[in-house]
Amino acid sequence: EAGVAQSPRYKIIEKRQSVAFWCNPISGHATLYWYQQILGQGPKLLIQFQNNGVVDDSQLPKDRFSAERLKGVDSTLKIQPAKLEDSAVYLCASSLTDYTHYEQYFGPGTRLTVT
Amino acid sequence: LAKTTQPISMDSYEGQEVNITCSHNNIATNDYITWYQQFPSQGPRFIIQGYKTKVTNEVASLFIPADRKSSTLSLPRVSLSDTAVYYCPVYGNNRLAFGKGNQVVVIP
Structure with a gap:
């Protein structure tokens, strides 16, 4: 089965510019997650969707970050305006059922560099 | 949420x-323990999960x-391809x- 797809794989922007990342989860997975992974750290959850509804966005910097999952499948994460400290890998993950949320399938990530 | 502590690296x-x-000293009663493996330029990969005692799978x-x-x-009989960062995130409160993980390096 196809894994979690993400694009682009790499992005370089200047501070104060905007950027968007796209994620296509594994078919049939109702839950979708966006994580931020700074170099040398573990992934940090930004937002979790169940179908097209937000379950947890408590760690999302809402003044500059936004995410949507309009049809309960694909999702986009946007940063506007970007700051230097946003340089990180942005990972998308999905999981199948309410009882297996601990088993998440991650995409390859998008490496963002803000200059 | 339970905080996890691991050695930084090992060979x-x-x-x-x-x-x-x-180490996950403040794990809650309903939390599950999971382990993930991450190779460079890839997302983490689920390895195994457990609640108590011993769990074994093919890996x-x-x-x-x-x-x-x-x-x-x-990990039994590691090979060079097992070189990766290993994380032990606790699953609780839907998260x-x-x-920071443990960088494991397998030496020939």
Whole structure:
């Protein structure tokens, strides 16, 4: 089965510019997650969707970050305006059922560099 | 959320059994212990999960003592391709809480 797809794989922007990342989860997975992974750290959850509804966005910097999952499948994460400290890998993950949320399938990530 | 603590790095020789430890002192009653593996330029990959005692799958074994404040991931006969960062995020409150992970290097 196809894994979690993400694009682009790499992005370089200047501070104060905007950027968007796209994620296509594994078919049939109702839950979708966006994580931020700074170099040398573990992934940090930004937002979790169940179908097209937000379950947890408590760690999302809402003044500059936004995410949507309009049809309960694909999702986009946007940063506007970007700051230097946003340089990180942005990972998308999905999981199948309410009882297996601990088993998440991650995409390859998008490496963002803000200059 | 339970915070996890692991050694920063460890080396092992090819063909040996590797035991990777994790401390999760404030784990809650309903939390599950999971282990993930991450290679460079890839997202983490689920290895195994458990609640208590011992769990084994085709890849690894997970040992959890009765107090559940720590866990040990055991990889039998490691190869060079097992070189990766290993995380032990606790799953609770609908969230996986990752620590900094343990960089395991397998030496020929």
